[in-house]
Amino acid sequence: MKKNKLNLLLDAVLLLLTAGLAGGGFLVYYVLVPGREAKAIYGHYAELKFWGLSRFEWADIHLILCFIFLAVLFLHIVLHWKMLINMMKTCFRRTRYHRPIIFLLIFFTLGIMILPFFIQPEIQGRMPESSLHLLDEQIRIAPEQPVQIQNHNTGQQIKKSQSSTLSAVEGHKQEVDIDVNGRQTLREACIQHGISAKDLCSALHIPYDAKNERLGRIKRKHNLTMTYIKEIILQLKATSE
Known part of the structure; x- marks a missing residue:
């Protein structure tokens, strides 16, 4: 040529x-x-x-x-x-x-x-990762289900407790304008929102070693969505408050 x-x-x-x-x-x-x-x-x-x-x-x-x-x-x-x-x-x-x-x-x-x-990025907000207790392996707010207990008063109390928990979480979702993006690492997002990286990894069903990976990479690697990750973070924040 x-x-x-x-x-x-x-x-x-x-x-x-x-x-x-x-x-x-x-x-x-x-x-x-x-x-x-x-x-x-x-x-x-x-x-x-x-x-x-x-x-x-x-x-x-x-x-x-x-x-x-x-x-x-x-x-x-x-x-x-x-x-x-x-x-x-x-x-x-x-x-x-x-x-x-x-x-x-x-x-x-x-x-x-x-x-x-x-360049070293600025990390806003600090909280020890061990400050919160471990949650269950799957952290999701399930729909309200009837509880079959012989004691009627106890059943009403449990049902009321479930309803109040759901209301608190829904209110938290509406009030908090969560700032999470795929360029953040999982650990940075946890520090920013005051939750444990171990809890978030457990809730997302991903290995704890992924805490230093970016959320965008985690999302693609484990077939998740940012909306789902944000909902889990909101649930963890609501549980810790």
Whole structure:
């Protein structure tokens, strides 16, 4: 393939990748909004999907496109390196600073791309994970069922207790605008909402070792939904209060 055709092909690929990155960003930010914004739009927590993929899965695709874009861009720069050097020499022909300028540009470009890997996130809220007692292996609020007990008064008390528990949980769901997203690790979400990571892992039926994994990865790996995870967190918070 001639160099001119190769350059044209690379330019076309870069254009398509740029459009894909922009479109993917618009899709994740404006269409597949997170749970809190979805509640404001649709009146309840909902996990939005497009082509069967959630916003976190589209974010993964966006990252893959970013890597491909960087690879094609690197190839494009390599093929045009001599032209870039000649242009720099022409612009700075009276000075000897064209090389330092190129190296500084490369240094800052690589620095900006590598910097996120060294950033430590801020974790808001602290609570020891061992502060709460273990819950049952399956933590769900079951529908109210009649309790068959010979003592009528005792049965009424149990039934009343179940009703009050259900009311408390439903009220808690309505009052609390829970802030949970797939980029958080399970442990970070537990610290933020004051519940035990061990309890949450048990309620979700996942191994305790998954506490340091991101919720988005846990959701895909164990076939869960963010709505279900949020409901379990709400139930754990209601139980601990």
